Amino acid sequence: MVSGNPAAPARPPLPATAGVVFNIQRFSLHDGPGIRTVVFLKGCPLACPWCANPESINPGIERLLDPSTGETTLAGQTRTLAEVVKECEADRPFFEQSGGGVTVSGGEPMMQHAFTTALLQELRQRGIHTAMESTGQVAPQLFDRALSHLDYLLMDVKHHDRKAHKAWTGSYNDLPLCNLSRALKRGIRTQVRIPVIPGVNDTLADAAGFSALLHALGIGHVQLLPFHQFGERKYALLGRPYRMAGVAALHPEDLSDYRDVMVHAGINAFF
Numbered sequence: 001m002v003s004g005n006p007a008a009p010a011r012p013p014l015p016a017t018a019g020v021v022f023n024i025q026r027f028s029l030h031d032g033p034g035i036r037t038v039v040f041l042k043g044c045p046l047a048c049p050w051c052a053n054p055e056s057i058n059p060g061i062e063r064l065l066d067p068s069t070g071e072t073t074l075a076g077q078t079r080t081l082a083e084v085v086k087e088c089e090a091d092r093p094f095f096e097q098s099g100g101g102v103t104v105s106g107g108e109p110m111m112q113h114a115f116t117t118a119l120l121q122e123l124r125q126r127g128i129h130t131a132m133e134s135t136g137q138v139a140p141q142l143f144d145r146a147l148s149h150l151d152y153l154l155m156d157v158k159h160h161d162r163k164a165h166k167a168w169t170g171s172y173n174d175l176p177l178c179n180l181s182r183a184l185k186r187g188i189r190t191q192v193r194i195p196v197i198p199g200v201n202d203t204l205a206d207a208a209g210f211s212a213l214l215h216a217l218g219i220g221h222v223q224l225l226p227f228h229q230f231g232e233r234k235y236a237l238l239g240r241p242y243r244m245a246g247v248a249a250l251h252p253e254d255l256s257d258y259r260d261v262m263v264h265a266g267i268n269a270f271f
Ligand code: SF4
Pocket: 044, 045, 046, 047, 048, 050, 051, 052, 053, 054, 056, 057, 106, 107, 108, 135
């Protein structure tokens, strides 16, 4: 794993048969086609200040402390592959009715590449549609292994400018774009998304920059994800500063000019 996140401590690799999971969310409608069960894995090589799941960044199991009540909860649990597959299998009727399946997310699921690849392989062998939500910040040969068992890829492109990408996330966008190209060349159905963040990538010049980048990649549609502050409270529970405190949330109507720039450039941008 290529990490730009100096805060992420090293953790001995888990075998492919076990992973550190921080949530399994059922009945999701926003993480790929149909009704999906989303398996959230711990660990991320990036460090985006707007991260809505800050408990996903550290690859280890963490304790969250509510300073107002003194109550603690754990973020992360070691789960076996068999346990996770069994939990996903319980939702098979919903997958079959809706054209859904399982999405492996994070953090960055490829931080636990052996577990993620084994999970995708097992699910697909059972006839369950597989999706992965990835930053693409992973060595291409590892990414390729996961792609071999993947039906659908969700990838955020966080900045069109490589220096700005590094300044905001800790890493250049070279690897994510390289891996995105590889997925597209393999014909994997892919949904690219742009988290639009005030002061980071929300100007009309940014919209034009993203449009040019997407054109160069041969991508004609993109989902815009307006900034929100849903994760703010978790920073307090983790005892970490929230760098986006006081930054106003964005709504689709705030981004109509932004979207128009992309549409006029030939990119089908939607919310
Ligand atoms: S890539 Fe995603 S999970 Fe990782 S720090 Fe950024 S927003 Fe959070």
